[in-house]
Amino acid sequence: MTSVDTTSADAEGVAVIFRRVLESADVAADxxxxxxxGDSLIATRVLSAVARTYGVELSFEDFVLAPTPAGLAELIASAG
Incomplete structure (x- = not known):
């Protein structure tokens, strides 16, 4: 696996993932x-995309506790 700069994880980048998996343009940082x-099955698609994009494996529990693009971006940045 290649190293990914997790400092580039920002709320907008995670929002792009949300938009893609939810097929909705109406996604803000919060x-x-x-x-x-979204549901648990779709959440697994978000977690997979986060892992591919940022090289960070987040748990479903992480996702439930921070279910916004801004929240996930903070977790990604702190994992790096």
């Missing part, structure tokens, strides 16, 4: 994934 219609 948008709650579950309130946007």
């Amino acid at each position: 948008s709650d994934f579950f309130l946007l219609g």
Whole structure:
């Protein structure tokens, strides 16, 4: 696996992932994934995309505790 600069993880980058998996353009940094219609199966797609994009493996529990692009970006940055 190649090394990825996790400092480049920002809320907008994670929001792009949310938009893609939710097929919705209406995602802001503070948008709650579950309130946007996401579920646990779709969340696994987000976690996979985060791992591919940023090289960081987050758990489903991490996702539930920080279900916004901004929250996940903070977790990604702190993992790096």
